[in-house]
Amino acid sequence: MAQMTLEELRDTLVACAGEGDAVDLSGDILDVPFEELGYDSLALMESAARIERAYGISLPEEATSEADTPRALLDLVNGITASAV
Amino acid sequence: MSSPTTPGTTRSVPDPGTAAGTSAAPAARSGRTVVTGIGVVAPCGLGAEAYWKALLAGESGITGLSRFDTSGYPATLAGEIRDFDAREHLPSRLLPQTDVSTRYAVVAADWALADAGVAQEAGETGEAGLADYDMGVVTSTAQGGFDFTHREFRKLWDEGPEYVSVYESFAWFYAVNTGQISIRNKMRGPSAALVGEQAGGLDAVGHARRTVRRGTPLVVSGGVDSAFDPWGYSAQLAGGRVTTATDPARAYLPFDRAASGHVPGEGGAILVVEDADSARERGAGTVYGEIAGYAATFDPPPGSERPPGLRRAAELALADAGLEPADIGIVYADAAAVPELDRAEAEALRGLFGAYGVPVTAPKTLTGRMYAGGGPADLAAALFTLRDGVAPATAHTTDVPDDYGLDLVLGEPRAVRGRAALVLARGRHGFNSAIVVTAP
Numbered sequence A: 001m002a003q004m005t006l007e008e009l010r011d012t013l014v015a016c017a018g019e020g021d022a023v024d025l026s027g028d029i030l031d032v033p034f035e036e037l038g039y040d041s042l043a044l045m046e047s048a049a050r051i052e053r054a055y056g057i058s059l060p061e062e063a064t065s066e067a068d069t070p071r072a073l074l075d076l077v078n079g080i081t082a083s084a085v
Numbered sequence B: 001m002s003s004p005t006t007p008g009t010t011r012s013v014p015d016p017g018t019a020a021g022t023s024a025a026p027a028a029r030s031g032r033t034v035v036t037g038i039g040v041v042a043p044c045g046l047g048a049e050a051y052w053k054a055l056l057a058g059e060s061g062i063t064g065l066s067r068f069d070t071s072g073y074p075a076t077l078a079g080e081i082r083d084f085d086a087r088e089h090l091p092s093r094l095l096p097q098t099d100v101s102t103r104y105a106v107v108a109a110d111w112a113l114a115d116a117g118v119a120q121e122a123g124e125t126g127e128a129g130l131a132d133y134d135m136g137v138v139t140s141t142a143q144g145g146f147d148f149t150h151r152e153f154r155k156l157w158d159e160g161p162e163y164v165s166v167y168e169s170f171a172w173f174y175a176v177n178t179g180q181i182s183i184r185n186k187m188r189g190p191s192a193a194l195v196g197e198q199a200g201g202l203d204a205v206g207h208a209r210r211t212v213r214r215g216t217p218l219v220v221s222g223g224v225d226s227a228f229d230p231w232g233y234s235a236q237l238a239g240g241r242v243t244t245a246t247d248p249a250r251a252y253l254p255f256d257r258a259a260s261g262h263v264p265g266e267g268g269a270i271l272v273v274e275d276a277d278s279a280r281e282r283g284a285g286t287v288y289g290e291i292a293g294y295a296a297t298f299d300p301p302p303g304s305e306r307p308p309g310l311r312r313a314a315e316l317a318l319a320d321a322g323l324e325p326a327d328i329g330i331v332y333a334d335a336a337a338v339p340e341l342d343r344a345e346a347e348a349l350r351g352l353f354g355a356y357g358v359p360v361t362a363p364k365t366l367t368g369r370m371y372a373g374g375g376p377a378d379l380a381a382a383l384f385t386l387r388d389g390v391a392p393a394t395a396h397t398t399d400v401p402d403d404y405g406l407d408l409v410l411g412e413p414r415a416v417r418g419r420a421a422l423v424l425a426r427g428r429h430g431f432n433s434a435i436v437v438t439a440p
Helices: A006-017 A041-055 A061-066 A070-083 B048-057 B092-097 B100-115 B146-158 B176-185 B200-213 B230-238 B276-282 B310-321 B339-353 B371-388
Strands: B033-042 B062-064 B077-079 B135-140 B192-194 B218-225 B267-275 B289-298 B328-332 B359-361 B420-427 B431-438
Touching: A006 A041, A006 A070, A006 B092, A041 A061, A041 A070, A061 A070, B033 B048, B033 B100, B033 B200, B033 B276, B033 B371, B048 B100, B048 B371, B092 B100, B100 B146, B100 B176, B100 B218, B100 B267, B135 B176, B135 B200, B146 B230, B176 B192, B176 B218, B192 B200, B200 B218, B200 B267, B200 B289, B200 B371, B200 B420, B200 B431, B218 B371, B267 B276, B267 B371, B289 B310, B289 B371, B310 B339, B310 B420, B310 B431, B328 B339, B328 B371, B339 B420, B371 B420, B371 B431
Parallel strands: B135 B192, B135 B218, B328 B359, B328 B420
Antiparallel strands: B033 B267, B033 B289, B062 B077, B218 B267, B289 B431, B420 B431
């Protein structure tokens, strides 16, 4: 199954929760905590629901809330999509 | 949710001892509560001065509702805001989580705070010199986030629960405007949301004054409403008080023999309400006037022989202000445009002021009834009347029964003397609220 890219995650975050004026999402944000990017727990819940629908997967609630950076969330998503092949 | 208070509790005494604020919070001294900033979002004008100019010019915001196809609906008119692009005013972060009504509230608050010279995100080092716990928020909405919720319900039924936005959890909610204004401007002082149908906006301002008197120097207060999605509009029609007239100039005709109900509007006003001494100390630029008196009453149950509570609310607000009826230069009426309610309001005013005893107006005929937003928008207009010495006309109404005994401002604006104005609002199922404002 398709792997989710950082670009796709970025688009999902912006579509679900907008973007802050003070944050440059186009930079290297892989290891920047979501909190610093301006995304709170609700923004991540909203984004997770969108990712689940787009990739036809189910993201475990606890692991999702523990994924506090884009890299961690992408690893979680892509680990699940890879094992679903 | 909070019901209007009984008269006995409306006259709160200054009580600095209960202040939960920080050491920087100056305790209320004079007990005077003034308005230092005004933000209006209304169908006839965006911004307080634009709204006021439109009222004086008689520019109407009532048109055929354009948000959806109203053919097949018994009513088709609305006081609709058409030139508001939320993206111009708000960060993209707020858009996915806010109903249109909340966008109006947050932007009106931004404008009111800018008008008051309080920097957005003032915090502890802001221009206002007020700490976050020195500033509270008290707002009212009668309808909540209808449009947002309608979209999410559609997703629920058409696509399934996993498609419903997590933001639905608060976007619909009566307290969300208070919350979003609080978060955006870092205001952590005592805050509340009041729901009192169409009287709730005045109750919010009354509670803001109470909050100031308890020791919070600055409170952002007022009300907004919007429900022009098909579900929200239908819900308003179901209430039975919306006119089915189709000519925008002959539809909402309060106190007219041809009154047939109101046209719903959207929008409202947010005010910056401050302790007078604190406002002077921080160097507030403009003091529009004082919230001198407030009262709320509740009607007796249907079938009771006791009279409706509107007159008592007005009397109590006057007493609270320490004024006599003769001190009032203008009354902003509730103006239901339902014949028996118009008659009841005329009777209340006649009883209090005498026949033709005071000029009365209802410029909400240019905006439609903005529900919880209507009272605060009228308050803004009343403060401008005291500033400029002129009252806008009651648009469209022409034929007022003589036995109403009403000196209604008709046709053109009228010069008004007097240093005090009375603003009235009624809500369905018995809410009555009154505020007296006085010139600075």
